[in-house]
Amino acid sequence: MSGATVDPGRFGRRARGVAVPLAATALAFLVGGLVVAATGHNPLSAYKAIFDGTGLNWLFPWVQGSERLAAARDLQQTLIVMTPLMLTAMAVGFAFRAGMFNIGGQGQYWVGLTAALVVGTHFESMPTWLHVTLAMVASVAAGSVWGGIAGVLKATRGAHEVITTIMLNWIAIYLVKWLVELKGPLQGSEPSIPRSDDVFDSAKLPTIWGTLQALHAGIFIALAALVVYHLLLNRTTLGFEVRAVGFNPEASRTAGISVSRNYILALAISGAFAGLAGSIDLLGWKYHVASSDLDVGTLGFIGIAVALLGRNTAVGILFASLLFACLQTGTAARNLDPAVFPPELANNLATMIQALIILFVGAEVLILYAARSGRRILPGRRREAAEPEAPA
Amino acid sequence: MNVADGDLLSPRRTAVAGIVLGICSLLVACPPLAVRSPGAPAVLGVLGGLAGVWAVSREERRLGWWAIVASVACMAGAFWLQSTEVSSLDAVLSAGLLAATLRFATPLALAAMGGILSERSGVVNIGLEGMMLMGAFFGIWAADQTGSWVLGIVAAALAGGALAAIHAFFSIQLRVDQIVSGTAVNFLALGLTGYLFRDIYGSSGIPSDVPRIPDVRVPGLVDVPYVGKVIGDMSLMVWVMLAVVVIVNVFLFRTTLGLRLRAVGEHPRAAESVGISAFTVRYAAVITSGMLAALGGAYLSVGFIGTFNENMTLGRGFIALAAVIFGAWKPYGALGACLLFGFSSGLAQRLQSEAGISSNLVATLPYVLTLIALVGVVGRTRPPASVGRPYARS
Numbered sequence: 109m110s111g112a113t114v115d116p117g118r119f120g121r122r123a124r125g126v127a128v129p130l131a132a133t134a135l136a137f138l139v140g141g142l143v144v145a146a147t148g149h150n151p152l153s154a155y156k157a158i159f160d161g162t163g164l165n166w167l168f169p170w171v172q173g174s175e176r177l178a179a180a181r182d183l184q185q186t187l188i189v190m191t192p193l194m195l196t197a198m199a200v201g202f203a204f205r206a207g208m209f210n211i212g213g214q215g216q217y218w219v220g221l222t223a224a225l226v227v228g229t230h231f232e233s234m235p236t237w238l239h240v241t242l243a244m245v246a247s248v249a250a251g252s253v254w255g256g257i258a259g260v261l262k263a264t265r266g267a268h269e270v271i272t273t274i275m276l277n278w279i280a281i282y283l284v285k286w287l288v289e290l291k292g293p294l295q296g297s298e299p300s301i302p303r304s305d306d307v308f309d310s311a312k313l314p315t316i317w318g319t320l321q322a323l324h325a326g327i328f329i330a331l332a333a334l335v336v337y338h339l340l341l342n343r344t345t346l347g348f349e350v351r352a353v354g355f356n357p358e359a360s361r362t363a364g365i366s367v368s369r370n371y372i373l374a375l376a377i378s379g380a381f382a383g384l385a386g387s388i389d390l391l392g393w394k395y396h397v398a399s400s401d402l403d404v405g406t407l408g409f410i411g412i413a414v415a416l417l418g419r420n421t422a423v424g425i426l427f428a429s430l431l432f433a434c435l436q437t438g439t440a441a442r443n444l445d446p447a448v449f450p451p452e453l454a455n456n457l458a459t460m461i462q463a464l465i466i467l468f469v470g471a472e473v474l475i476l477y478a479a480r481s482g483r484r485i486l487p488g489r490r491r492e493a494a495e496p497e498a499p500a
Numbered sequence: 501m502n503v504a505d506g507d508l509l510s511p512r513r514t515a516v517a518g519i520v521l522g523i524c525s526l527l528v529a530c531p532p533l534a535v536r537s538p539g540a541p542a543v544l545g546v547l548g549g550l551a552g553v554w555a556v557s558r559e560e561r562r563l564g565w566w567a568i569v570a571s572v573a574c575m576a577g578a579f580w581l582q583s584t585e586v587s588s589l590d591a592v593l594s595a596g597l598l599a600a601t602l603r604f605a606t607p608l609a610l611a612a613m614g615g616i617l618s619e620r621s622g623v624v625n626i627g628l629e630g631m632m633l634m635g636a637f638f639g640i641w642a643a644d645q646t647g648s649w650v651l652g653i654v655a656a657a658l659a660g661g662a663l664a665a666i667h668a669f670f671s672i673q674l675r676v677d678q679i680v681s682g683t684a685v686n687f688l689a690l691g692l693t694g695y696l697f698r699d700i701y702g703s704s705g706i707p708s709d710v711p712r713i714p715d716v717r718v719p720g721l722v723d724v725p726y727v728g729k730v731i732g733d734m735s736l737m738v739w740v741m742l743a744v745v746v747i748v749n750v751f752l753f754r755t756t757l758g759l760r761l762r763a764v765g766e767h768p769r770a771a772e773s774v775g776i777s778a779f780t781v782r783y784a785a786v787i788t789s790g791m792l793a794a795l796g797g798a799y800l801s802v803g804f805i806g807t808f809n810e811n812m813t814l815g816r817g818f819i820a821l822a823a824v825i826f827g828a829w830k831p832y833g834a835l836g837a838c839l840l841f842g843f844s845s846g847l848a849q850r851l852q853s854e855a856g857i858s859s860n861l862v863a864t865l866p867y868v869l870t871l872i873a874l875v876g877v878v879g880r881t882r883p884p885a886s887v888g889r890p891y892a893r894s
Contacts, residue, residue, distance in 0.1 A: 143692075143695065147695075147696075147699050148554065162861070182749055196850040209677075209679045211683070213627075213680070220760070261871070261875055263580030265874070265875050267871075267875060268874075268883075268888075270624075270626065270679050271821070271822075271870075271874060272624070272871060272874060273826060274818055274821070274822075275867040275868075275870050275871050275874075276867075276871070278818065278863075278864070278867045278869045279864045279868060279871075280813060282860045282864045282867075283861075283864060284858075285860040286858045286861045287862055289858060291856075292858070298704045318888030332825065409683075410512060412683055413687075449608035450698070452698045453698050453699055454694035455694075455696035456690075456691045456692075456698060456810075457691065457695060458691070458693065459687055459690050459694065460687070460688060460691030460692055461691075462687050462691070463684045463685070463686075463688035463690075463691060464684070464688070466680060466683060466684035466687065467676070467681065467684040467685075467688075468665075468678075469669055470670065470674075470676040470677060470680040470681060470684065471674045471676045473672055
C-alpha cells in the first residue's frame with residue numbers, strides 16, 4: 109500500500125469493512141428499484157413482497173396463526189439455500205486469501221455432489237452416521253481434486269486459475285449431465301427420465317425443523333465448516349502461509365514458503381468446501397440429480413458474490429449468505445405473491461441486484477470516495493500492482 | 501540437435517509426418533474409404549505416435565506432442581467409427597456437418613474477436629457471455645419493434661457496447677479487479693435481459709414473424725456440388741464474421757492503431773511515455789469488444805434461432821474466451837479454434853441423433869482442448885504481458 113494512505117486504525121478498518129458492504133447493498137437495491145419503477149411496477153411493494161417471501165417475518169412476534177406457519181416454511185427454505193451458499197463462498201474466499209480467484213465453485217460443487225450420489229446410491233443397509241460421513245468424505249475428496257487440478261496447473265505450468273476453473277466448470281457440468289442422461293452410467297431406474305435414483309434413506313441427513321421439505325441438519329455442518337475456515341486461515345501455519353502467498357508471492361518465496369505448494373493446497377481446500385456444499389444439498393433435500401438441474405444451478409457463481417460482499421471473512425460470509433439466500437427464496441415462484449410482483453421478474457431482479465452488489469463492493473472507491481479509502485478491495489490481493497514488471 | 505534442419509529426417513518434419521499419419525488413421529475409417537478392419541488405422545496411428553515420440557526425444561516438443569495427441573485421438577476416433585454402421589456414418593459426416601460447423605462457429609468467432617481486442621489492450625473480458633446475451637435480446641427486441649433486422653443488429657451492438665462500457669468504467673477507471681467486474685456484468689446482463697424479456701414478452705415469447713438476418717446465395721457457388729451445400733447459401737452474418745476476422749487481423753498487426761493497442765496491452769507505461777493514452781485505447785478496445793460479442797449474440801437470436809430465451813447464450817461467451825486462449829490471442833488462431841469447437845458442436849448434434857453418442861460428452865471437448873493448450877504440452881501460449889492489470893497514471 110502506498111504511504112500516502114492514512115491508516116484508519118483497527119476500529120476504522122472494522123467500520124469500513126461493514127460500511128462498504130452495507131452501502132453497496134443499499135445502492136444495489138436502489139438501482140434495482142429504479143429498474144422496477146422504470147418498467148411500471150411499484151418497487152416498494154415489490155421489495156415488501158420479496159421480504160415476506162423470505163420468511164424473515166417469522167422473527168416478528170406479531171406474526172401469528174397461518175401466516176406464521178407460512179413464514180416458518182419460507183424461513184426453512186431460506187436456511188436450506190443459505191447452507192450451500194456459505195460453503196461455495198468459502199470456496200471463493202479461501203482462494204482469494206491466497207491471491208487467487210476461484211471461479212470454479214460451480215464445477216467443484218457438482219463434482220462433490222456426484223461423488224456423494226455414488227456413495228449414497230450404494231451400501232443400502234449402512235448406519236446413517238457412517239453412510240452420510242462416507243458420502244461427505246467422498247464429496248470433499250472429489251471437490252478438492254477438481255479444485256486441485258487448477259492449483260496444479262497454476263503451480264506447475266503457470267496456467268491462470270480463472271481460465272482453468274472456468275473450463276473445469278463446464279467440463280464438470282457436461283460430465284455430470286452425461287452421467288445422468290438417458291442410458292447414462294448413473295441414470296436411475298426410470299428409463300424415460302434423465303435423472304439418477306434417489307440416495308438410500310440411510311444416506312439422508314436428518315431434518316431438524318418443519319415437515320414438508322424441512323430444514324436439514326446440513327446447516328450445522330456448514331456452520332462448523334465456517335469455524336474451520338476461520339481457524340484454518342487465522343490460527344494455523346497453513347493459513348498464515350496461504351495469506352502470505354496471497355499478499356506477496358515473491359516475498360513469501362524469499363521467506364522460504366513454497367508458493368506452488370500453497371497454490372495447490374489453497375485451491376484444493378477451496379474445492380473441498382464447494383464439494384461439501386454439493387453433498388449437503390444432495391443428502392439434505394435434493395436426493396437425486398436430474399439432467400435439467402445442471403442448467404439452472406448457479407450456487408457456485410452466487411458464492412462469488414457472497415464472498416465479495418462478506419469480504420472473505422467467516423462472519424461476513426455468514427451474513428452475506430443469509431442476504432443472498434433471502435434474495436433467492438424471496439423471489440422464488442412458490443413464495444412470492446404473483447399479484448403483487450411477478451416471480452419471473454423478481455428472480456431476474458435478484459440476479460441484477462447480485463451483479464450490482466458485486467460491482468459496488470468491488471468499486472468501494474466509488475462509495476467511500478469522500479473518505480479517501482485505500483484501495484484494498486479483496487483482502488490478500490494486491491491492488492496496487494498497476495505496473496507490469498519489465499517484459500521478460 | 502545433430503540433425504541438420506534440411507535433413508529428410510529432421511525432428512520437425514518427422515513430427516509433421518506424425519500428425520499427418522495420425523489424421524490419416526482417422527480418414528481411412530471415414531467415408532468414402534470406410535475401411536472396416538482395425539489394422540489399417542492402428543498401424544497408421546501407432547506410426548504417427550512413434551514419430552511424435554521420436555520428435556519429442558529430439559527436442560521438437562511442441563509438434564512432437566501434437567503428433568502424439570493427434571495420433572492417439574484419431575486412432576480412438578477411427579476405432580469408434582469402425583464400430584458403427586456405414587449408413588449412419590454417411591449421415592453424420594455430410595456437407596451439412598460443415599455448414600453446421602460454420603453456423604456454430606460464427607457467434608463464437610465474433611465474440612472471440614472482441615475478446616482478442618480487449619485482452620490485447622490489457623483488459624480481461626470474461627463478460628463476453630453477458631455482452632452476447634445483451635446482443636441477443638436487444639437485437640431481436642429492436643428487430644421486433646422496428647421490423648428491420650438491420651436496426652436489430654445496430655441495437656444489439658449498442659447494447660453490447662453499453663454493457664462493455666460499464667465493464668470498462670469499473671475496471672479501467674475505478675481499477676476494480678477485471679475478473680470481478682466481468683463476473684458482475686455477466687450477472688447484470690443475465691438479470692437485465694431476463695427481466696426485460698419477461699416484462700415485455702411475458703409468457704407468450706417472441707413473435708414468430710420477427711425479421712431475420714437473410715441468407716446470401718452466392719450465384720455460381722450454390723450449384724457446385726458439396727461446396728455449394730456448405731457455403732453457397734449461408735447467413736449474411738457468416739460472411740460478416742469472416743470479414744471481421746480479416747479486419748481484426750489487419751488492424752492488430754498491420755496498422756499503427758493496432759500496434760498502439762498491443763503496446764498498451766504489453767506495457768501501458770511505456771506506451772504512455774510515447775504519447776499513447778492507455779485509458780483511451782483500453783476504453784475503445786473494451787467497448788468494441790462488447791459490440792462484436794453482441795453481434796455474435798444477435799446472430800443467435802435474429803439470425804440462427806429466430807427467438808430469444810432467458811440465458812440463451814448457454815456459455816458460448818466462455819467458449820469464445822477459450823477460443824481466444826486456444827488461438828493464442830491471434831485472430832486466425834482463434835477462428836481456427838472456433839471452427840474446431842463449432843465442428844465439435846455440429847458433430848455432437850449428429851452423433852446424438854445418428855449414432856446415439858452422448859452429445860454431453862462431446863460438449864466437453866472445447867474445454868478439455870483449451871486446458872490442454874493452456875497446460876502447454878502442445879505449445880504453451882503466452883498472454884499479453886499486462887492483461888488483467890489495472891493501469892494507474894502516476
